Amino acid sequence: MVTDERWYGRSVRRAARVAGPATWLVPALAMLVVGGYRLGTPTLWRDEVATWTSAVRPLGELLRMLQHVDASNGTYYVLLHGWITLFGDSVTVLRLPSVLAMAGAAAFTALVAARLFGGRVAGTCAGLLFATVPLVSRYAQEARSYALVTCAVAAATWFLLRALDRSTPWRWIAYGLAMAVAGAAHLVSLSALAGQAALVAPHLWGARGPDLRRLLVRLAAVITALVVAVLPVALLGRRQSERQLGWLARPSLDQLWHFGEPLFGSARVFDVFLVLAVLALVLPGRRGPALRLLLLAVLPVLAVWVLSRGTTSYFLDRYLLFTVPAWAALAGCGVGAVYAAVTAAAKPGRTRPELRAAGLVLAVGVVAVTGVTALPRQSLVRYPGSHAQSKEPYQEVARLITAGYRPGDGLAVPIGGQAWSMVGPGVSYYLPDRIRPYPLFVASGAVPAGDLFPIPCPKPADCTGSGTRTWLVVLGDTTDPLAEVPEGEAAALRSRFGPPQQVTPLGGMTLALLEGAGAGR
Numbered sequence: 001m002v003t004d005e006r007w008y009g010r011s012v013r014r015a016a017r018v019a020g021p022a023t024w025l026v027p028a029l030a031m032l033v034v035g036g037y038r039l040g041t042p043t044l045w046r047d048e049v050a051t052w053t054s055a056v057r058p059l060g061e062l063l064r065m066l067q068h069v070d071a072s073n074g075t076y077y078v079l080l081h082g083w084i085t086l087f088g089d090s091v092t093v094l095r096l097p098s099v100l101a102m103a104g105a106a107a108f109t110a111l112v113a114a115r116l117f118g119g120r121v122a123g124t125c126a127g128l129l130f131a132t133v134p135l136v137s138r139y140a141q142e143a144r145s146y147a148l149v150t151c152a153v154a155a156a157t158w159f160l161l162r163a164l165d166r167s168t169p170w171r172w173i174a175y176g177l178a179m180a181v182a183g184a185a186h187l188v189s190l191s192a193l194a195g196q197a198a199l200v201a202p203h204l205w206g207a208r209g210p211d212l213r214r215l216l217v218r219l220a221a222v223i224t225a226l227v228v229a230v231l232p233v234a235l236l237g238r239r240q241s242e243r244q245l246g247w248l249a250r251p252s253l254d255q256l257w258h259f260g261e262p263l264f265g266s267a268r269v270f271d272v273f274l275v276l277a278v279l280a281l282v283l284p285g286r287r288g289p290a291l292r293l294l295l296l297a298v299l300p301v302l303a304v305w306v307l308s309r310g311t312t313s314y315f316l317d318r319y320l321l322f323t324v325p326a327w328a329a330l331a332g333c334g335v336g337a338v339y340a341a342v343t344a345a346a347k348p349g350r351t352r353p354e355l356r357a358a359g360l361v362l363a364v365g366v367v368a369v370t371g372v373t374a375l376p377r378q379s380l381v382r383y384p385g386s387h388a389q390s391k392e393p394y395q396e397v398a399r400l401i402t403a404g405y406r407p408g409d410g411l412a413v414p415i416g417g418q419a420w421s422m423v424g425p426g427v428s429y430y431l432p433d434r435i436r437p438y439p440l441f442v443a444s445g446a447v448p449a450g451d452l453f454p455i456p457c458p459k460p461a462d463c464t465g466s467g468t469r470t471w472l473v474v475l476g477d478t479t480d481p482l483a484e485v486p487e488g489e490a491a492a493l494r495s496r497f498g499p500p501q502q503v504t505p506l507g508g509m510t511l512a513l514l515e516g517a518g519a520g521r
Contacts, residue, residue, distance in 0.1 A: 023120040024107040027127020031106035034131045035099035035140030038382040040092040043395045044429060045388035046422040048094065048143040050452055053425040055080040056089060057447055064450045069243065071236035075184040076145035095140075098147035102140035105147070105325055106130045108154035113329040115161050116289035117336045121363050126332020128367045129273070133324055134265030134377035135317065142387065145185040146321050152182035153192045153322040157296065160196055164203050167218060176222040183230040187237055188319045190230065191300040191307075193223075195326065198295035241312050248313035255315065256305045262317035263301075263324065266377040272370050273327050276334030283337035290333050297326035335363050391508025392421070398430035400504060400511055401437070401471050410470035411437035412493065412514075414485050419453040423473050423509070438465045441489050460492040470497060472512040477505035481512040 044052065054062060054070065054077045062081060066074040080097065087093045106127040114123025130136060139146040156178035163171035182189040200219065207215055260270035280290035300323050308315040342359040380386060385393070401411075413424045424439065425446070431437075439445070441463050444455040457463035464470075472493065474484040481500060482490045497514035504511045 020120065023114050023123040024110040024127060026124055027110045027131060028103045028107040030128055031103040031131040031136075031140070032099060034137055034378075035102050039095055039099065039141055040090070041382055041384060042141060042387045043384050043392075044091060044094075044143070044426065045392050046420070046426065048387065049394070049422040049426040049429060051077065051080065051143045052089060052094060052429055053422070053446065054452065055084055057081075061447050061450070065447075065452070067236065068450050069240055069452050071233055071240055072187055072244070073145055073185070074233065074236075075181070076148060076186075079148075080143070094143040098142055098144070099140050101147035101151040102136060105136075105151040105154045108151065108158045109325040109328045110332070111158050112154065112161065112293075112325070113332040113336070115158070116293065116329070117286050117333045119336050119340070121339045121360070122332045122336025124332075125335040125363055125367055126329045129276075129331050129335075129370055130325060130328035132367070132371045132374045132378075133269060133328070134374050134381060135263065135321060136265075136324060137378055138265060138381040138387075139318060139321055141381065144318075146318050149182050149186045149189045150322045150325065152178050152185065153189055154325040156182060156192070157196065157199070157325070160199060163218075164199065167214060169218075172218050172222050176225050179222075179226055180229040182322065183226065184233050186319065187230065187234055188304060188314050189322050190226075191303040191320075192322060194299040194303045195296035195323070198292045198299065202292075245312050245314065248308075248316060250313050251305055251308050251315035256301070259301060259317070259320075263320060264327075265317075265381070266374055269370065269374045269377070272373055273331045276331035276366070277327070278334070280330055280334035280337050283334075283341055286333055286337055290330060290337075293326055293330040293333065297323050297330060335366050338366075339363050388508075392426065393506045393508055394423070394426035395430045396506050397423075397427050397473055397509060397511050400506075401427070402432060402435055404513065405435050405437070406469060408467035408469070409437045410440045410465045410467050412440040412470050412472045412485075412489070414474060414489060415441060415454060415456040416486050418475055421475055422452075423475070424454070427473065437471060438467060440464055440470055441492075460486075460489045461495065464492055464496045468497075469513065469515045472500065472514055474510050474512075475508070476510065477507065478510050479503055479505070481510050484510075 050070070051073075054065060054073075057065065059078070059081060062077060063074075066077070070077070080094070083097055084093070087096075109130045110123040110127030112123075113126030114120055117123070136150075139150075156175055159171060159175035159178055163175050179190070179192070182192065203215060204212070260274070261267040264270040264273070277290070277294065281287060281294065301320055304314050304320060339359040339362065342362060343355045384395075385391060401409075411424070411427070413427075415424075428436075439454070441457045441460050442454045443457040443463065446452060446454045449455045470493070472481055472485070474481045476484065478484055481503060482493060485493065493514055497516035499514075500512040501515050502511075502513040
């Protein structure tokens with residue numbers, strides 16, 4: 001097989017020698033610090049509540065639910081189920097696996113950049129630049145699968161490079177397993193194969209005879225095993241896609257052109273990455289690897305955009321977060337190229353150590369400037385309500401219910417058109433264990449129903465409980481909460497309890513207390 005000495009210019013042995021443990025360890029530790037800062041401050045939002053209410057179910061009930069909904073997140077739910085069993089379900093514990101996964105992604109980003117560029121400066125800077133991206137921090141602090149997928153794809157890229165360097169079965173197995181984890185955790189991540197093809201293509205072009213046949217056989221074996229591994233998730237996900245993704249509109253060409261800002265969470269940070277990418281592409285020494293990294297970052301986005309022009313759209317920033325490591329590796333190569341140019345620019349009176357020191361100062365300065373540029377957006381993902389795309393004050397609702405709770409109280413949450421807001425489980429998460437209001441208008445709970453949402457009672461008047469008080473929660477701020485409730489449920493509440501006694505708008509939700517003297521059904 002044609003070796004990387006021909007394709008990348010420097011020997012793999014030298015790349016491995018200069019990319020020591022510090023190359024990947026420093027970015028991993030930095031990402032742990034950045035991701036862990038104020039980890040428990042943002043309150044859970046509806047997607048994280050969906051994760052919690054799924055993962056805390058008995059394993060058999062969780063698997064039954066996945067047959068009806070959310071199969072695309074099933075692998076993550078199962079893994080988190082085991083994590084919760086061991087460590088509990090506090091906000092910090094729920095999000096900690098994502099922090100660890102993003103730290104792993106930073107490490108693999110550094111390894112990929114060092115491997116392609118052949119130096120620790122490019123690798124370390126790539127991993128550190130990855131940690132500055134605001135959307136990376138946002139989903140490092142999210143109890144969803146996106147951090148796991150990002151880490152798995154970054155790891156798969158590293159394993160693929162190693163397998164292409166020296167084709168051993170174990171290296172191909174590592175690559176296949178990493179991609180299987182990514183695909184099973186989120187099917188959209190399989191679009192990374194389009195970008196990885198840019199890494200494989202030079203080897204296919206240059207290989208001859210037995211080497212070419214061996215490479216083709218092992219690629220075919222890995223792809224076949226990958227398809228078999230993710231096929232059950234793909235079949236279930238396709239059946240459920242309209243229910244879960246119907247809200248996503250077909251993406252426009254303008255959305256594709258401006259996709260960098262939502263992908264990074266900051267237009268300014270993306271602009272810095274673009275400048276560094278251009279430097280990597282135009283400065284001498286590493287243009288080939290830089291071009292491959294660019295294709296690794298861009299081709300999956302293009303593939304998903306084209307696919308999303310069909311009946312179902314998958315074009316969403318968090319779904320494509322796994323492409324950011326490629327952008328960071330490319331930016332790191334840009335810093336490495338500048339460092340190499342500075343150290344090579346020997347002038348009279350300057351020694352090579354002095355030039356190296358100047359290059360290192362410049363590299364550190366680039367990373368620092370990028371971090372400072374990202375600070376305003378970094379702070380925006382760390383306040384209490386920052387995760388929710390709309391205001392979802394579950395914790396405040398739970399606090400007020402706890403303060404005024406009496407044994408026998410009920411909780412009424414419109415299930416029909418508002419089930420997606422996860423108000424019932426969101427409020428329940430923040431209620432103390434001793435407080436469990438009776439759920440009104442529920443014929444069957446979500447767990448018995450094998451679904452994310454409970455089944456509404458066909459006759460609301462028959463499902464108002466036996467207590468004399470109930471708490472009503474509706475979306476939005478209003479002085480007339482019953483007007484926001486479906487007609488049948490509103491009539492049952494008026495008949496059973498009368499008009500609301502207390503109405504408290506909370507910025508995104510309204511809590512009302514209804515109290516009646518009559519005995520209930």
